[in-house]
Amino acid sequence: MYKQECFKIFTKKSIYLVFAVIVLLLVYVNQLPISMTMREDIFEELEETWGGPVTEEKVELAREAMYASDSGEVYTNTFEARATDYVQFLVVGSAMQKAEQHDRMNILEEQIALYNEGTYEYKEASKELEMLEEVGDVHGFYLIQSWLEMFEFIEPVTHVLILSIILLIGLTPVFSEEYSSQSLDLILATKHGKAKLVTAKILASITYIAIVFLSLHLINTILNLVKFGGAAGWNAPIQGISEGFDTHSLISYDSSPYSMDVWQFYLLSLVLQLLACIAVGMLVLFLSFLTKNTMITFFISGIIMAIPVLLQQLGITRGIFSYLIHFSYTELIKVSSMFTQFRAFNVFGYPVLYPTLIFILFAVITSLLIFVTYDLFRKQQVGN
Known part of the structure; x- marks a missing residue:
């Protein structure tokens, strides 16, 4: 059947x-x-430099390079230059996302301190904070x-x-x-x-x-x-x-x-x-x-x-x-x-x-x- x-x-x-x-x-x-398909060879080279979780050093270098590009100090009309700009943009953006996550965690810690332990608000804030702590500092370029x-x-x-x-x-x-x-x-x-x-x-x-x-x-x-x-x-x-x-x-x-x-x-x-x-x-x-x-x-x-x-x-x-x-x-x-x-x-x-x-x-x-x-x-x- x-x-x-x-x-x-x-x-x-x-x-x-x-x-x-x-x-x-x-x-x-x-x-x-x-x-950009990101299968080009240039991206493998960029990943070696910028890949993985962001660091203060990477962010500072990326911002300096982006400033030089915006001010016309470097030539940016080649594919390699545009790819580099794109990756540096992602690095800086990831740093902002990382900062937003830390800000959110600080807010949650403040909320937990204000709520009584048995309330729903306390449990919800604690759960979200625990999950964000488990995520850790992973934002970056991949x-x-x-x-x-x-x-x-x-x-x-x-x-x-x-x-x-x-x-x-x-x-x-x-x-x-x-x-x-x-x-x-x-x-x-x-x-x-x-x-x-x-x-x-x-x-x-x-x-x-x-x-x-x-x-x-x-x-x-x-x-x-x-x-x-x-x-x-x-x-x-x-x-x-x-x-x-x-x-x-x-x-x-x-x-x-x-x-x-x-x-x-x-x-x-x-x-x-x-x-x-x-x-x-x-x-x-x-x-x-x-x-x-x-x-x-x-x-x-x-x-x-x-x-x-x-x-x-x-x-x-x-x-x-x-x-x-x-x-x-x-x-x-x-x-x-x-x-x-x-x-x-x-x-x-x-x-x-x-x-x-x-x-x-x-x-x-x-x-x-x-x-x-x-x-x-x-x-x-x-x-x-």
Whole structure:
């Protein structure tokens, strides 16, 4: 039965059409010219001088060089000179981020001194301070351009919506198409057929989600490794992932309180995003069973995914709408954005980190959706 359900999903031509379009878009985007790929030899030389965590000596030298460049004392029209200016800019910027982190830690220490030990404010400030102390002084210049672009495929809303579309196309018919099949009544009439059918559909859907998800990320990873000449910077801290000034990236972990290397964070993001996609898939299956109509399921699922984005675009982000945005399926899939800054919520007087809370919440929601789907399908009568 599992193989049959997989066959039903993977034989839909629309899936391959959409997948091909997405892959072509990825190839096209990766072919767009950029001023610096950081795979040039000059950057390896610059990394030897400026790479790693910033120091007072590096910052002072960088500022002197930038001043000489701005005043016209040195010739800056060559690629090597522009690359050097860029790296020195990143070094100075990293020093500012390091100073901001220290300022934040000082503020937290002052807050801890003011609050009583048992209060939520004390616990929250203590937790953030502890995390920042674990991060330490890691801000600096790292050659991690390929990783920056790979994270770009996880985070932006446009990519999340694209991923959602291909999931919806494959999963919206999973239950609804059964109601036009003459074999459904036969399955419903059997003693154990109902539970086995739901299990087979869920497992087939998870298989589809995993294959599509991993395939897209594998293709994107290969394209970026080729474009940027490898996976340099895999052991750099995530605080080194900065948007810089010559990129359209919106990804920046300068202020992240999470202590992780880039490769660790990338694997964590992939695992969490895959789980998020499975949560979306279970929602789609539930709606497919309820509506018994593919188009209605697609429409409702699309609205659920799009509403948080629309609220943000309209600037409606306060009060209850803030919770609708932060605890939505769209934000769940945008995994990497959860780790850009410290964010905790008061749960029975204890600060629970946002990534932990949202995944616990949706684990409960997904479990309930699966349970209700089983229960409703078990009660489904022949001929309904």
